[in-house]
Amino acid sequence: MKVKIFFCECGGNISENLDLKALKKELTSSGTEIFQHPFLCSPEGQAFFEARILPGEGVLVGACSPHLHGPIFKELSEKRRAQAFHLVALREEAAWLGKKGAYRRAMGLLKGALRALSYYRAPVLKKFPVTEGLLVIGGGIAGLSAALKAAEKGLPVYLVEREPFFGGKAVFLDRLYPRLECASCLVSPRLSALIQQENLHLFPLTHVFEVKGRPGAYEVTLEERPRYVDSERCHGCGECLRVCPVNPPAITMDPPHPVPRAPVIHAARCLHFRGESCSRCKEVCTRKAIRFEQTPRLHRLKVGGIIVATGFRPYPAEKIPYYGYKRLPGVITLWDLERMFTRQENIYGFNGESPRRVAVIHCVGSRDRRHLPYCSEICCSLALKAGILLRERLSAEVYHFYLDLRLKTPEGEGLLRRAKEEGIQFIRGQVAEISEVPLTPEDEGRLTLLAEDTLGSEQRVWAVDLVVLVPGFVPETGSEEMASLLRLCPDRFGFFSPREEKTAPVETLRKGIWIAGAASGPKDLSESVLSGEAAALEALLFLETPSFWAETDWIEWEDRRCGRCWLCVEVCPFKALHIDLERLKVEETLCCGCGLCASACPSGALRMKPFPREAHLQSLEVLFGET
Amino acid sequence: MKIAVHNLLSCGGCDPVFFLEESPEFFRKAEVIFWNKVKDETLKVFRKIPDQGIEIGFLCGAVKSPEHEEVVRLFRRKCRTVVAVGACALWGGIPGLLWIRKEGPRPLSSLVVPDLSIPGCPPEGSTWTVYLQGLLSGRPPGPSEEPVCQECPRDRHPFRLSDFKRFPETEPESRGCYLSLGVFCAGAVTQKGCGARCLRAGYPCLGCYGPPAGLTARGERLLSAMVSALVPQKATEALKNWRDPAGSLYRFDLATHPLVRKGKCGRSD
Amino acid sequence: MKPRIIGFLCEWCAARALENLAFCHPELPVGFQPFRINCTGSLELEVVIKALTEADGVLVAGCPPGECHFREGNLRAGLRLKALKRVLSALGEDLRRLRIIWLSSGEGERLGEEIHKFYRELSLEDRGS
Amino acid sequence: MRKIRLETVSRIEGALSLEIKVDSRDNLAGISWKTDLFRAFESLGVGRPLEEMPFLTARICGICAEAHHLASLQAAEEGLGISPPEGIRKIREAFGLISWLRDHLTVLLLFSGPDLESFPSPDSLSWLEKTGLWDLFLENRKHLRRMLEIVGGRGHLALGGIPGGWGKKISSEERKELGERNERVLLLARKTWELYWEKTVSQPFLWPVQSPLVALSPEGSEVLVLPPGKNKPLRFPLSRFYETLVESEEGSFLKRINLPPFGAYLVGPLARFYLFPSPDFPLSREAHQALKNIGEPDLSRASLFRAYEVLWAAERLKHLLPELPINHSLSFAPLKPVRKQGLGAFEAPRGLLLHHYTFDLDAVIKTVKIITPTAQNLGVISDCVPRFWPYWPLTEEKNLLFEIQRFIRTFDPCVPCMVHLLRNRSPRDSSPEKEGQRKIF
Incomplete structure (x- = not known):
């Protein structure tokens, strides 16, 4: 195979740090044709590039990082039916790493790549049919936004929610940042729309049990737990809720806008299920909707794609003992507070009375190496909003303890001003301890809060009635199982990583699976909706085409070399390999070409494309031999 | 002659x-x-x-x-x-x-x-x-590309390991592939031709027929396979308990190891 | 012989870290040769041995735990290299010549520091890096 | 002073070269042996898992691999504090006997066969052809290879033993096959005995043994020592015997093994003959009786004793085979040593073989000591050379070398087995021009 080399000068970035002439001379001597262009990525440069490639040739580009223009050059050379393609980052890996070593490094890269090219095995482009259904996992605001959009366009959508009601955490918000508008007024229309959409199939109280198949044709098994209330019959009158003798009641319909509008019976609390002969709810129901006899049900679906919107949960504040959460009365989290607001419950302080002084503690667990080393971005806004509500509704003195205030949107600053005008205090510092020991005898019945005021550079103590902890965001429980079920890649904190953080934020490495909402990192309501709809758009684009082309065949299996230990089947992180009558089958759409199987295979029966192990070994060989 | x-x-x-x-x-x-x-x-x-x-x-x-x-x-x-x-x-x-x-x-x-x-x-x-x-007859055979596993009578299934084992530590009458039992059996990195003699006599393959044609770094390959099978949580412990790394990977061919040939290893005591 | 270090850099983190570093135009030791790989999990031990046979040092840089682009490639690579170190020590090899680091794409500067540190610790600077 | 050099001692197991110094009056001034065969199994074993030693040590010697295998197993088992069940013991005994047969027959019909002729002797293959034994010999080697394969799993270089058990099961068809093949072997055994009897018994009595004879007692727990001129053997518990042995350095790399207070001693077929009770089997009892009548132990007739043992082993095997368990259940010993050391002993075809290991609590080897029959006999050989020197034909060099080789061959030495003879030299004191060459004496 004849290989042509293309050097990009990168407008001097490469050519001024690297003696391209000398490189050319040394490489031409081995019979390779070399072209050079000042800006290979420019339209003119691309044309220059394209015009010089002949079918069947190998192409080696020495330019900038493969992440930048790599795909363009690759596409062009494929268009010209080049047999092999490789790109080395002459700019980042040679020219810019110091003039002294630039030439040697460049030579190593180029000669290694040249040798590797002779082992190049092109992956195969294949066509796969697509089923049109869409599974959305998670019925929070992101998931339902995605589901609605997709269903609106006519796709069959299956929305799965683990809890008995849809809406996620948003339905338990009272007011929204930054304009303090009514949350439910904004969220509830979306919830109502869920029921209207006939393409949308709702699965509350359901979890994903198994996912098989491939992009475009997943076979999903869902397991629906019993509600014990027939939501078809129930019209949500709520009579049953009133007669339940258990406290807290065993039959509930918590959210302000319950969807579906039918209560749920919690078997663990229900007297009927604990062997007592109670059936008051059943007796009172005129619609005969109570169904004690319900059992878990399995649903099998065929879908073409999956949107994962499993959301977040607040960091468990009880993991930080010195805040006293779940130990001291009067210490609650922001999410407890929101729930109390939405249910219009009374709010009590440490001594059981309406609080007169409230501390709002930001960054609970956040930006702390022992807990969450990152900032969740959203919580400051939520905390500020809660502080204002506490001030305005309870006329309490409010103190914010923060590390840095990160307020989003242009209106954020205005809200902060409003808070300050209302007399809310902002103390920059870390809270060291909250204790029930009164500060002075007069403070009997109040909590003592010790904090470092970093602006005043002193340790100070406050007596407060209520502490509102504002924890950072962590992935919702169960997202780890979801990751392994769908073979997604979580980052080190457990959030799902997008394919490209900036340019493909809702795509995952897996074709046919997208992420939406806070499952990929902390997001506020609008961002969640945004990413939900973005995911829906991606899903639509994918599912509305009858088939897709994909580069496949990343792994070659050699029958006669295989010892059939089948370790590869177990090792594959994407479950792309299986055994079929003593032969290894690669599920082409599941295989990501990571190479873990090939590097685990003892007998060398598996080889990676486009560069098998020999390419690496030979690259090293020339690198050591010639440079 | x-x-x-x-x-x-x-x-x-x-x-x-x-x-x-x-x-x-x-x-x-x-x-x-x-x-x-x-x-x-x-x-x-x-x-x-x-x-x-x-x-x-x-x-x-x-x-x-x-x-x-x-x-x-x-x-x-x-x-x-x-x-x-x-x-x-x-x-x-x-x-x-x-x-x-x-x-x-x-x-x-x-x-x-x-x-x-x-x-x-x-x-x-x-x-x-x-x-x-x-x-x-003028057609001298070369090494086979096929591993001993192809002659081995033991049963094979996908597997994970929580520990490495020495072969007497396995269940004596077990019929499972030695790799799946955690034993460094060299069968997968050894060319066939012996009829899997040792495996039929209750021993794991020790690797005396050498690598199949074209297979290099068989010791490293066996190691990589065994470590890849380990459940991550148990891996550190398993590696700690692993006896005789050199013997179990390079029993018959340490002399051909690249580091040995380069004179880059071996301690003089 | 001029000293040489091969740096096996994971495409998704370390190679990008090097790119980030490159934007600052650092002066890296002459003998440091980057070698891009798809994922540390695809790096075969044979290739590492090959590099160790010829180079003065081998650096393997992969993604931090839990951040692998391919779910668990870095985890596997970590275990394999750890095991390889056990083997190398059984063979009487100098373990300092193989270094494994985990870093994310943003940690270009750290990568630079690690490379310099590696050179210092192997005393390669004296040989005219 | 002149030097007589022999580059390779022929028809023995392993490569050995010889240099003899003779003074002007034809007196022996010194004899030195050299070999490049030092493979350092004693240091090679260090760090290996105990259970692998039976396999590894079988690679000490290609011809008596099975003996090493069995001695090694026993050493491992002693350390692990277990003894295999009766059935396994019988399988092992059968395994040992088959290997005896193959070893002895190979030595008798290939290595020392031509020694039955006068100088210059033919090569073994032509000799076999001439004797008319070629076909029968090869047929039986095939039988024996197959028998080893049935019992141990491999036809050549031992396998099968696992501490506490035996890995290869024997089916009832296989056991039957063993019996049938052994009948053929017995036939060759008879012919071999007859041939040796006929050719040897008429020869003059040449080299009387003046050293004590040593053998492992038949039940394996004791070592029997018969000092020269005595009728009743002394009995040592095995470990006492091992501890009593003294190694002294002789020459630069030689270790000589002495049994105080006797000094050098002889192991092997001769020793066994005079220390073991007479057998109960018809053919070997008759042979035993015949041998008893020819007089004192004589080295020149060592091969005859070997031939007798072939007869005995085939007959013993015949009685043993029906007792072998069919498809025995496998069992392995837990790798938890109860002692920090283990000693194994086996009467190898060439004589008493000892394996001694120490190991850590994980059953990983710390030290290895292997005392082979050849290592033990070396003292006697070195004492005998000057004694017999005057009787050898000095005038013709070729003839002399042949006689000396013939003398050496009577001991059936095994050079690869001489592992223990050589001190493990550190690389520092090796001089480059002598690299790999070790002087034996």
Whole structure:
């Protein structure tokens, strides 16, 4: 195979740090044709590039990082039916790493790549049919936004929610940042729309049990737990809720806008299920909707794609003992507070009375190496909003303890001003301890809060009635199982990583699976909706085409070399390999070409494309031999 | 047919004297020029043979001393066909493990290129026959690409490991693949041809037939496979309890390891 | 012989870290040769041995735990290299010659520091890096 | 002073070269042996798992691999504090006997066969052809290879043993096959005995033994020592015997093994003959009786004793085979040593073989000591050379070398087995020009 080399000068970035002439001379001597262009990525440069490639040739580009223009050059050379393609980052890996070593490094890269090219095995482009259904996992605001959009366009959508009601955490918000508008007024229309959409199939109280198949044709098994209330019959009158003798009641319909509008019976609390002969709810129901006899049900679906919107949960504040959460009365989290607001419950302080002084503690667990080393971005806004509500509704003195205030949107600053005008205090510092020991005898019945005021550079103590902890965001429980079920890649904190953080934020490495909402990192309501709809758009684009082309065949299996230990089947992180009558089958759409199987295979029966192990070994060989 | 046979650094177990019964006609017709196990003849006489004067020279064992080197070169010169027999000749064999202490033997292939290499420690009779007949009929066989696993009777399923095991620590009557039991069985990195003898006799494969054709770094490959099977949570503990890394990976071929050849390993104590 | 270090850099983190570093135009030791790989999990031990045989040092840089682009490639690579170190030590090899680091794409500066530190610790600077 | 050099001692197991110094009055001034065969199994074993030793040590010697295998197993088992069940013991005994048969027959019909002729002797293959035994010998080697394969799993270089058990199961068809093949072997055994009897018994009495004879007692727990001129053997517990042995350095790399207060001693077929009770089997009892009548132990007739043992082993095997368990259940010993050391002993074809290991609590080897029959006999050989020197034909060098080789061959020495003879030299004191060459004495 004849290989042509293309050097990009990168407008001097490469050519001024690297003696391209000398490189050319040394490489031409081995019979390779070399072209050079000042800006290979420019339209003119691309044309220059394209015009010089002949079918069947190998192409080696020495330019900038493969992440930048790599795909363009690759596409062009494929268009010209080049047999092999490789790109080395002459700019980042040679020219810019110091003039002294630039030439040697460049030579190593180029000669290694040249040798590797002779082992190049092109992956195969294949066509796969697509089923049109869409599974959305998670019925929070992101998931339902995605589901609605997709269903609106006519796709069959299956929305799965683990809890008995849809809406996620948003339905338990009272007011929204930054304009303090009514949350439910904004969220509830979306919830109502869920029921209207006939393409949308709702699965509350359901979890994903198994996912098989491939992009475009997943076979999903869902397991629906019993509600014990027939939501078809129930019209949500709520009579049953009133007669339940258990406290807290065993039959509930918590959210302000319950969807579906039918209560749920919690078997663990229900007297009927604990062997007592109670059936008051059943007796009172005129619609005969109570169904004690319900059992878990399995649903099998065929879908073409999956949107994962499993959301977040607040960091468990009880993991930080010195805040006293779940130990001291009067210490609650922001999410407890929101729930109390939405249910219009009374709010009590440490001594059981309406609080007169409230501390709002930001960054609970956040930006702390022992807990969450990152900032969740959203919580400051939520905390500020809660502080204002506490001030305005309870006329309490409010103190914010923060590390840095990160307020989003242009209106954020205005809200902060409003808070300050209302007399809310902002103390920059870390809270060291909250204790029930009164500060002075007069403070009997109040909590003592010790904090470092970093602006005043002193340790100070406050007596407060209520502490509102504002924890950072962590992935919702169960997202780890979801990751392994769908073979997604979580980052080190457990959030799902997008394919490209900036340019493909809702795509995952897996074709046919997208992420939406806070499952990929902390997001506020609008961002969640945004990413939900973005995911829906991606899903639509994918599912509305009858088939897709994909580069496949990343792994070659050699029958006669295989010892059939089948370790590869177990090792594959994407479950792309299986055994079929003593032969290894690669599920082409599941295989990501990571190479873990090939590097685990003892007998060398598996080889990676486009560069098998020999390419690496030979690259090293020339690198050591010639440079 | 004139033949010569000699053992270099070896146990003598690959000497053609052990294969007489496998090729009775060959040996009956052979004219033994030099073979100290069956004939009172000295190297002196052998040196006087004209170059290429002997049809087949069989060499067993590894090379350690200058005398060994001399014999190897002599054989290459005097014999039209040089046949290397056994793991020591091919890869240094078990004594190659001495390289851990910087003074092991080398395979004879590091000095001359043999025309035929018969693998095994020792080769099975059937292997000897296949190779010799192939040679005599002008189609000398090379190493097989297929691993011992293809001859192994044990059952195989996808597996994960929580620990490495030494083979007596496994369930005695278990029929499962040794890898899946956590044993460093070399079957997957060893060429077939022995009929999986050891595996049929209750031993894991120790790897004496050497790598299948084209397979390099078999020790590293076996290691990579075994570690890849480990459940991550148990891996540290398993690695800590792993005995004799060098012996279990390079039992017969440490002498051919690139780091050994480069003189980059081995401690002198 | 001029000293040489091979840096096996994971495409998704370390190679990008090097790119980030490159934007600052650092002066890296002459003998440092980057070698891009798809994922540390695809790096075969044979290739590492090959590099160790010829180079003075081998650096393997992969993604931090839990951040692998391919779910668990870095985890596997970490275990394999750890095991390989056990083997190398059984063979009497100098373990300092093989270094494994985990870093994310943003940690270009750290990568630079690690490379310099590696050079210092192997005393390669004296040989005219 | 003149030097007589022999580059290779022929028809023995392994490569050995010889240099003899003779003074002007034809007196022996010194004899030195050299070998390049030092493979350092004693240091090679260090760090290996105990359970692998039976396999590894079988690679010490190609011809008596099975003996090493069995001695090694026993050493491992002693350390692990277990003894295999009766059935396994019988399988092992059968395994040992088959290997005895193959070893002895190979030595008798290939190595020392031509020694029955006068100088210059033919090569072994022509000799076999001439004797008319070629076909029968090869047929039987095939039988024996197959028998080893049935019992141990591999036809050549031992396998099968796992501490506490035996890995290869024997089916009832296989057991039947063993019996049938053994009948053929018995036939060759008879012919071999007859041939040796006929050729040897008429020869003059040459080299009387003046050293004590040593053998492992038949049940394996004791070592029997018969000092010269005595009728009743002394009995040592095995470990006492091992501890009593003294190694002294002789020459630069030689270790000589002495049994105080006797000094050098002889192991092997001769020793066994005079220390073991007479057998109960018809053919070997008759042979035993015949041998008893020819007089004192004589080295020149060692091969005859070997031939007798072939007869005995085939007959013993015949009685043993029906007792072998069919498809025995496998069992492995837990790798938890109860002692820090283990000693294994086996009466190898060439004589008493000892394996001694120490190991850590994980059953990983710390030290290895292997005392082979050849190592033990070396003292006697070195004492005998000057004694017999005057009787050898000095005038003709070729003839002399032949006689000396013939003398050496009567001991059936095994050079690869001489592992223990050589001190493990550190690389520092090796001089480059002598690299790999070790002087034996």
